[in-house]
Amino acid sequence: MLTHRRHSLKWRLTLFFSSGMLVLLLFLSIFIFFSTSNLVHQHEQKLLNQKATAIAADLKTEITEEASLTINYLTRLLTNYADVNQSINISDQNGKEIASIQGANWTKEPEDYYERTLVAKEPVQLPFTSELLFVQISTTTEALEWYFSILLTILFLSSFFTLLLSAIGGYWLSNWGLKPLDHLIQQIHSIFPQRLSQRIHHHHVENEIYELIHAFNLLLDRMEEAMVYQQRFVTDASHELRTPLSIIEGYVSLLQRWGQHKPEVRDEALAAVQQECKRLFKLIDDLLSLAKLQHTSQPGSTKVVQPLTPLLLEVKQAWVPIFPPQIKLLFEWEEALVLLMDRERIRQLLDILLDNARKYTDEGQVKVRAYGDEEAVHIVVEDTGIGIQAKEIPHLFKRFYRVDKSRTRKRGGSGIGLAIAQAIVADHEGSISIAPSSERGLVVHVLLKKAGMD
Numbered sequence: 001m002l003t004h005r006r007h008s009l010k011w012r013l014t015l016f017f018s019s020g021m022l023v024l025l026l027f028l029s030i031f032i033f034f035s036t037s038n039l040v041h042q043h044e045q046k047l048l049n050q051k052a053t054a055i056a057a058d059l060k061t062e063i064t065e066e067a068s069l070t071i072n073y074l075t076r077l078l079t080n081y082a083d084v085n086q087s088i089n090i091s092d093q094n095g096k097e098i099a100s101i102q103g104a105n106w107t108k109e110p111e112d113y114y115e116r117t118l119v120a121k122e123p124v125q126l127p128f129t130s131e132l133l134f135v136q137i138s139t140t141t142e143a144l145e146w147y148f149s150i151l152l153t154i155l156f157l158s159s160f161f162t163l164l165l166s167a168i169g170g171y172w173l174s175n176w177g178l179k180p181l182d183h184l185i186q187q188i189h190s191i192f193p194q195r196l197s198q199r200i201h202h203h204h205v206e207n208e209i210y211e212l213i214h215a216f217n218l219l220l221d222r223m224e225e226a227m228v229y230q231q232r233f234v235t236d237a238s239h240e241l242r243t244p245l246s247i248i249e250g251y252v253s254l255l256q257r258w259g260q261h262k263p264e265v266r267d268e269a270l271a272a273v274q275q276e277c278k279r280l281f282k283l284i285d286d287l288l289s290l291a292k293l294q295h296t297s298q299p300g301s302t303k304v305v306q307p308l309t310p311l312l313l314e315v316k317q318a319w320v321p322i323f324p325p326q327i328k329l330l331f332e333w334e335e336a337l338v339l340l341m342d343r344e345r346i347r348q349l350l351d352i353l354l355d356n357a358r359k360y361t362d363e364g365q366v367k368v369r370a371y372g373d374e375e376a377v378h379i380v381v382e383d384t385g386i387g388i389q390a391k392e393i394p395h396l397f398k399r400f401y402r403v404d405k406s407r408t409r410k411r412g413g414s415g416i417g418l419a420i421a422q423a424i425v426a427d428h429e430g431s432i433s434i435a436p437s438s439e440r441g442l443v444v445h446v447l448l449k450k451a452g453m454d
Contacts (some may be wrong), residue, residue: 017170074099333370361385
């Protein structure tokens with residue numbers, strides 16, 4: 001299919017170039033033919049006028065007396081100027097014909113398109129009379145017919161060979177001009193999914209081809225990044241799913257060996273299996289939630305303008321009782337905060353941030369602040385937890401990323417909570433950032449547009 005399209009483009013360019021040349025040759029040939037025809041006819045008319053003038057001058061010289069104005073004498077004089085394609089006559093000023101001669105090929109009406117009738121008329125003032133005589137010469141252009149035929153033949157043959165050469169040249173130029181595309185297609189065909197790190201070279205190419213190659217290389221960069229990200233996600237997800245399943249399998253084996261005779265072993269195994277099942281369900285729910293949030297245009301995402309205060313009160317009432325006594329949970333917000341938001345998603349966002357703060361804070365406090373400015377609403381969650389190194393912060397929003405896997409396993413969590421939080425904020429056209437806190441922990445800063453702001 002690609003080869004067909006490539007050849008089709010070459011032939012289309014050739015056809016376009018040849019069609020343009022055909023139209024140009026057509027107009028040029030018509031212009032040359034009619035221009036030459038007019039020039040030739042003008043030249044013939046000039047010769048005819050000169051001949052009429054010469055005849056008039058001879059009549060003045062030859063006819064010196066009225067007795068000479070006889071038909072025979074005048075006819076004999078005109079015979080000296082006879083031409084096979086001409087008619088010569090002498091008439092008085094009233095238009096009465098006095099004498100005339102006609103050539104053998106003379107016809108009053110042209111026989112074909114090439115012929116015209118040219119007329120030259122010259123007055124004659126004889127010395128012995130005051131009346132004027134007129135010499136009129138009429139001629140056909142039959143003698144020029146062969147010339148116009150040769151001209152048309154030359155124009156046709158030259159146009160034909162010019163069009164043929166232009167078609168060959170157009171195809172060659174198209175082939176030459178599209179050669180970089182052929183080379184580009186060959187390089188693209190050499191790239192396989194296993195070799196996405198390979199890039200197309202763009203040295204010594206035209207600007208348009210360079211831009212095309214550059215855009216394709218950028219596409220390869222994004223594809224490679226997506227492939228690596230997907231492979232890492234599959235690997236991490238498999239690991240996360242395998243760990244609780246391995247634990248469940250171990251406790252099932254323990255139950256098979258000792259559970260029937262030792263109730264305490266049975267109870268321990270069942271409790272562990274139940275806990276790992278909960279972890280599995282939580283991980284699956286998080287993955288589904290993250291997948292849904294990546295389709296921000298889905299109709300299920302309902303956002304309405306509503307105040308933030310009732311949601312903050314709901315979150316406070318839900319989380320204060322479950323925080324351990326050594327960690328104080330504080331809330332502080334302004335009353336007049338209004339957002340265009342999906343209430344369930346923003347609740348999920350706050351739950352994720354508070355859950356992370358609780359997990360990684362051994363003692364001290366977690367403080368939630370909400371305030372607004374002219375353009376946005378700010379939600380800040382600050383804890384006095386164990387904190388992390390600054391170099392790890394940019395990676396926190398990646399799926400399954402963990403600073404210390406053993407520490408994360410001990411404290412719980414799937415490793416995709418912050419990825420979900422980032423997706424929720426992006427769905428609300430906001431931003432989220434994490435920075436070290438002055439109290440050793442972390443500060444999570446969420447910025448959301450106020451309702452009505454474009």
